Amino acid sequence: MLLHVNYYAKGSEISLRTSSSILGLMYKKIYSIGIVIVMMATLVAGCASGEDDAEPTTLPPKEVAIDGIVTQDEYEGSMELNSRLTLYWRTAGENIVMALVGDTDGMVSIGFDPSVGMKDADMVIAWIEDGALSIFDCYGTGASGPHPKDADLGGQDDILEAAGSESGGVTTVEFMRPLAASDDYDKDIATDGPTTLIWAYSGSDSFTAQHSSRGSATLEI
CATH class of the missing domain: 2.60.40.1210 (Cellobiose dehydrogenase, cytochrome domain)
Known part of the structure; x- marks a missing residue:
């Protein structure tokens, strides 16, 4: 009976150690994924901020072609x-x-x-x-x-x-x-x-x- 109990005790110890290893790997993966998400969020925020801060493109004023022909929208x-x-x-x-x-x-x-x-x-x-x-x-x-x-x-x-x-x-x-x-x-x-x-x-x-x-x-x- 003692041997039987010890067998289960050792089996439990192995099972606990295995579970701890799996949990450790899971925590590492979750931690790594969290870092990636934070980096992506920072990058997106930076891009959005850059777009907001960008100066609007100003088109040059339309020029009149002095050619003896008046075209649509040529004049103010x-x-x-x-x-x-x-x-x-x-x-x-x-x-x-x-x-x-x-x-x-x-x-x-x-x-x-x-x-x-x-x-x-x-x-x-x-x-x-x-x-x-x-x-x-x-x-x-x-x-x-x-x-x-x-x-x-x-x-x-x-x-x-x-x-x-x-x-x-x-x-x-x-x-x-x-x-x-x-x-x-x-x-x-x-x-x-x-x-x-x-x-x-x-x-x-x-x-x-x-x-x-x-x-x-x-x-x-």
Whole structure:
């Protein structure tokens, strides 16, 4: 009987030792898995934090292609001066790009900040003839004209770039000029308030053509 009891006692000891070994291995595995989970959680949190702290991507401003063609969303703003003439604009640093699209195959013009009528207006007059653009930086010297070129008055031509096209009886003229006046025959175009405009078009390609229609408007950029 004693031997029988000792046999079971030894068997129990072996069983306990085996169980302890298994438990030890299980604890080690659980501990290792816990470390892996903590490391993964830290990595994910770090990635999320990096995404939150990342600066948003800023797309460069859309540029106007001065090619005599007005495309959708090319300009920041537009204004119907009347049912047959539309003005478009987009600022470009210290300059402004404008487009006149007129339902005419003759002259189109725009003037800035007149005192009365055409007097003292800084004007751009343009037309397309035989596929070629003629465009002039002018100044109104009287309420009803004339409007000689700036260069003829001792100023300078401040049209920096221009292009035009004529198709199907529609004339399109695009041009770039400074926002700020650069001589006595130029006017500022305000970006923080209104600028008075005068406009006109005719059915003839001529610097002195009689206007088919004309008017005034207020531009706010």
